[in-house]
Amino acid sequence: MATLVLSVVGQVIGGPIGSAIGAFIGQQIDAEIFKPKGREGPRLADLKVQASTYGQPIPQLFGTMRVAGSVIWATDLIERREKHGGGKGRPSTTEYSYAVSLAVALSSRPVRAIRRIWADGDLLRGTSGTFRERCAFRWYDGSEDQPVDPLIASAVGIGSASAFRGLSYAVFEDLELASFGNRIPALNFEVEADAGPIDAGLVGDALLGEAGRCTGRTAFSGYAASGDRVREALAPLFEADGVRLVGAADGWTLAPTGLAGDPVALGDFSEARRISSARDGTEVCRAPLSALPGAIRLRHYEPERDYQLGQQSALVAGGGRREDRIDLPAVLPAGGARALARQIAAAAADGRETRVWRGDLAALALPVGGVVTLNDASAWRVASRTVKDGEVRIELLRHQPVTIADGEVDPGVSVSAPNWPDSEGVVRLFDLPNLGGGSATAPQILVAAAGGNDGWRGAETWLVPAPGAEPIPVGTIRPAAALGALAAALGPGDATLFDMEHKILVSLMNPSMVLMSVDDAALLGGANRAMIGDELIQFGVAEALGETTWRLSRLLRGRAGTERGAAHAADTPFVLLDDAAPFLLPDALAGWADGGMASLQWAARGGAELTEVAVPDTAAALRPLAPVHGAVADDGAGGMLVAWVRRSRTNTGWRDGIDLPLGEGREAWRVMAEPPVAGSGPWECPAASLHLGAAEVAALPPGTSLAICQVGDFALSLPLILPLD
Structure with a gap:
């Protein structure tokens, strides 16, 4: 419409020239107004953000990928209340905790395994398979005969529950939310859909449903295919790998340029000569270098940085100012991505020069997409064939294949969450002397815990007043700053002087624990207090002898009236008191220690195995000091x-x-x-x-x-x- 209007206006104002100018402007306006709606293929961001949008496409995963998935079912927050105290006229305390059950769709193609799981960027489950938070976990591989999940069936009814056949998904049951601010965290999953690397051929054959139709060149660790059509799902992968349609007598195939078969000599076919000279028959067109992009920017997923986004760039020789960006939803190491970007940049001039060749009908045997060679040994790709008046008009594009090997490339600084292996935890109880400002009215029982590495997240604890009694919840204990045991026996020392004779050898629970030296002023001010069994000591000098072994010297022994426990065997427990993680049992619970029958039960966070530790009954805090x-x-x-x-x-x-x-x-x-x-x-x-x-x-x-x-x-x-x- 704008073309017609502006053409008439231009004719009135400027005659024929004005009409042409008006028509040109109108064409540009019509092109913008009436252009067809664009289609969108897979985007890198789609795999990083967890969503629950109804109708959102679920990608088909290949190889091993990290995806956020889509929440397809969830319960309301499950609230639990625990009331503590309230006896003997004291106010009670009510604590609230929350959990949720949900199902997350991962792939619309069957998968083999679900490995690591991240929650808000931190590992919820590492390679060991142990969860850091308490929950029940199940997953379904997306087969056509997978059963209905029992939790979903119990929530919505067996008649209304879907088995989501053909859809791989994970189910969390009663996932504790305290560590996530009592909200559903952003979950990411490492999903293995295929064993080993994949390529464009495997992906294309799977999506097209025809084996042997596609061939790939570049190996990828994983790929996520999504989009409204198969063409859109394959477009990024085929663009990066240079895959093109190739015709043949037995049907079409999709293959990277140069892998469609051996080059064919064009001189073996007869050329149609209907011209007076060879110069008249040559139709050559060469695009200017400025029409090429100046740089290729390839974005991908970096496996060495836990599948975070990576980017590699390559310059195009002689290119213009335009920059082409390829968003490839594939897993590719930095070296492979750099080589692929350089390969795409080097092949940017492929097809810049075109040539038209005319032959007889025998030239119909030349496959579209195949490579032919001329008499000068130059390589050309068959772009199209047109048959008219008994001759075949073939359009050729200059083919300049380039292969670049992977190189050593720095993938960048990793910000991945540490993947700690499973570690054994331990909980120790220490009977402290009275260290407060007033006189204690109940035993001072210190609860300290630690694991073999920083991946140990603490423990849930319960006090059992007597054998067979109902356990009383105590709370969650965090890992201590320094907990261990004596590596060698320690003899008695004088409690009235600096003990310069003895050295304490301590083996701590994990290598991240550190002890610090202090000067005498800090030492006499109360620094570096520690319990060794039932003796309170202080140390001025701490020397690391190994990853977990420390030597302590310049000692103050038998502090706070504990001089009677001045000799200790090897493996006597040790704990640093200058730490906020260990806690004292509440007075109401510590009072049960007097009978000598109480015990403390504990289970690692996320675990179910209970361990029982006897509560010491010496009650040192209630005993006056010896005169x-x-x-x-x-x-x-x-x-x-x-x-x-x-x-x-x-x-x-x-x-x-x-x-x-x-x-x-x-x-x-x-x-x-x-x-x-x-x-x-x-x-x-x-x-x-x-x-x-x-x-x-x-x-x-x-x-x-x-x-x-x-x-x-x-x-x-x-x-x-x-x-x-």
């Missing part, structure tokens, strides 16, 4: 005066000239003869001293000692043994 500086003096009348200095579990440091807080409800002492003597003691004292009369001293046999204990609110302190000789 020190015992002294015996003669009272001058045959008796003796016994005195000592108390320590406080509220403040375990040394304070010169300051009376430390008592830490108990009242001050009381119990003094006993050691070994026991009938009729002598025990003596109860309200202060840190005892007077024994002459008769009492005479009743004590030689070699007798006194065991002095502080009477605490919950337990007696360890004794101070004071010889009387």
Whole structure:
């Protein structure tokens, strides 16, 4: 319509020239208005973003690919509530957790296996097959006889549930969402549809449904075919591989240029001569170099970077300013992609020169798409054949085949999530002395856990008060910063001085754990506290002897009144206390440790196997510290005066000239003869001293000692043994 209108307007204004100009402008406008709707083939982004759009095409996967898939079924969020505490007038705490069940379609072609799975970019399942979050997982290969998933059938009814035959999909049942902000994460799957590499021939034959019709040249690790038509699904792959239609007597084939068969000498066919000279019969057309693209940019999936997008470029010799971009939804290593981009760039001039050759009817035997050679040995590709008036008009395109081998190419810095192998975890319990600002009213049981590598995600824990009792949920414990055991036995050391004689050899759980050295100021300020069995120590120097072995020196031993546990065998548990991951059992639960029957059950996150650990019942935090500086003096009348200095579990440091807080409800002492003597003691004292009369001293046999204990609110302190000789 615009052509007609502008042609008339141009005729009125500028005559014949104006009419021509108006017609040209009108043609351009009509071409834009009435041009047919374009078609879209596969796009790289389609495989990276999880969707749930109704009617969205599901790609057919070949080889091994990473795809996001489409959510085809899902439940509402499943909410669970857990109530803790609330006894003895204390407020209760209600914790909420969420899970979801869903099905994700992956391929509209059968697949062989589903390997790694990513959730929000982090590995949900690694190569070991173990899930990092708790869920039940099933997948269906897309066969025509696959059954209905039982979860979907139970949710929608067996009569309404679809088996999705011909569609490969994965099902997650009760996938825990706490690690994903209580929302469905973006899932990606590594799907193996075919064993080994694939090429354009395999893909073309599968999509066209005719074996032997297609031939490929470049090997790919994977390809995702999608689009409204087979032509659109194959277009990116065929464009990159240079695949063209080739005619033959036994039917057509699709093959890369140069692989359609051996070149045919055009001189073997008779040329039709209806011209006065050979020059008149030559029809040659050569496009300018500026018509060629200046560069080829090939985008693909990089297997060395967990299938992230990669891009390789190649310059076209003599090309113009235009840049051609090829989005290839295929898996190709960086070296292969670089070679393919250079090959496409080198072949950009292929077909720039055209020639018309006329022959007799015997030239109909020349296949369209095949390669022929002229007398000058130049190679040409048969583009078309036209038969008219007893002659065959053949259009030839210059053929310049180029083959470039793969080279060493840097694929770029990988940002892939670490794929940790399965690791064995361990949970240790430590009975701590009172380390808080006040007096503890319940045992201080520290729960620490770690795995053999950083892939271990922690554990769920439950306290069992007594054998056969109902387990009480405790919570999730995260991996500790440093947990291990002694690699060699450790002898006793002096708790009042720096222990420069002994060295502690510690074997930590995994190589990523690190111990740091500190100066004396930090050490005396409380840095580098650690438990070795039931002894609290500090270390000033940490030296790495291997991946997991450390040597600790410049020690402070028996801290916070734990000097009685100063000798330890090899394999005694070790934990660094300067860490937020280990936690103390709540007082209400730690109280069950007093009976000596309690245990802690734990299971690795995502696992179902329960392991049981006994809860220590020594209750060191409730026991007053043993008194020190015992002294015996003669009272001058045959008796003796016994005195000592108390320590406080509220403040375990040394304070010169300051009376430390008592830490108990009242001050009381119990003094006993050691070994026991009938009729002598025990003596109860309200202060840190005892007077024994002459008769009492005479009743004590030689070699007798006194065991002095502080009477605490919950337990007696360890004794101070004071010889009387």
